[in-house]
Amino acid sequence: MFVPSDLDVLVPTRDRSGALAVTLSGLAAQTASGFRVVVSDQSRTAVSGDGLVAAAARILEHRGCPVTLIHHVPPRGMAEQRAFLLRHAERRLVLYLDDDVWLEPEAIEVLLAAISRLRCGFVGFGLHGLSYRDDVRPQELTPYEEWTDGVRPERVRRGTAAWRRHTLHNASNLLHLDERTSPATHGGGAKPPWRPYKVAWIGGCVIYDRPRLVECGGFDFWTHVPPHHAGEDVVAQLRVMERYGGAGLLPSRAYHLELPTTVADRRAECYDYVIDAS
Template sequence: MSAIDILLPTYNRLASFIMTLSGIAAQSFTDINLIVADQSQEPTLQHQVVQTLRRVIEARGGSVAWHERPQIHGIVEQRDFLLKQSSAPHVLYLDDDVFMEPWVIEKLLTVLQAEQCAFVGAFPAGLSHRDDRRPQQEIVELWEGPVRPEAVDPGSPQWERWQLHRAANLYHASQALPPGTYRLYKVAWIASCILYDRQKLVDIGGFSFWPRLPRYHSGEEVLVQNLLMRRWGGCAIMPSGTYYSQVSTTVLNEAGTVDGHALDLLPEMIERYAPQTSRTGARL
């Protein structure tokens, strides 16, 4: 069994997917098992470059499992499927539009093991915004001391932490750090590159709520991370070492919107999985 299962869903974004695979193939940490759930109309594994990158990952000590699946139920069902294929103690949910610098997985694992929290993320920058400075959105709440449980309620001041994850705000904020240093910061939620403690994720039900959402939806990781933070805490690293390809999303309906949001399930999920947590995350 590998130390980390990388859970990678993809759909009709071949060039972006190749970028993501390239980042995986170049990681300094190689005790990985890559699990791909491919719903592309033209299976990605038919392409020679994809086959080559798979071989590179395997030659450097990793393993690869490939699943070609029909696109029926949407992204949260994909995440649920991938989690059910995993067995490693840590799972990295990685989107098919993210490039990782070679040190990212090793750093995420080091932090997760040291902090014993539920997840640690590395939020990608959209470098088309490299010259788009937004100081009012670059506010960072650092963790001073160990990562602790906390309740971040929608509409609360802490919910506004999401502003840091727009454009290249985190990238700009990270430039204030001395070279070679890293800090942990507080999040409302984090997307696209998140290392989870697998057992903790399973303990709050993972993504098994997918049948309750419409085909086109959003917010599935917002929901699970909110529950995880209430019980064990979560964080993110800066700098992140990750970058978006900035290709168009593939999870919207024909109108370019969604038909439902997973966060609508939050009150009942708190009651089911974190009923004894207060607004500060402390046990009552």
């Protein structure tokens, strides 16, 4: 059974000190403590000088969660940013958490329990976009399928039925999925703390078995993609999923702050340079 001391939380950030402070505050309020936090900061002005970020870091350390803030410049793309964080990881598990995600207090506890039981390459929470909570999209929920007999490796590629699962994480679809599929909703007794389901990929909050992520290449492909790119997490997850499997968890305990993306130029998809080229 994995415990918080097995976990490094890796947070990439750039020019979003206010959002980062919210994200770190969510980590500081976790029921679990003892995990380590590493922030790779590519901001023009180092976030370590921001009062709210510094306060959140102090609270984390007071609660037994060491924090390392690294000003890592110049920016060379998100894949390089994530590869840099992975090189600074020391523990068996790594949780990549974007700098605009707030976690419910039990989130890390649930992630640790799930990856301990499932023993796959990664598990994660898709993100709630609560501004869409009244926007119900039944057609986007149809690819949903739970893992009922353990998580198995899968090969997921564009154009396949499995690829269409990416719609599950649009808008507030996960809220509506949980309402529709919860055993308690359908008279199935008490609601379980989490249920694994099949994914195409997960953005924003993913915990990996670090040796398996490294074995599958991690994010070292950053040298083979243009500096301005998108979809680096998709490539890493497809590779890990093909060898070790991966799963999303319902209900999600992660919330998107819904700020404008810092990756504005998305014309170069890592999939095209790495998966299609392999």
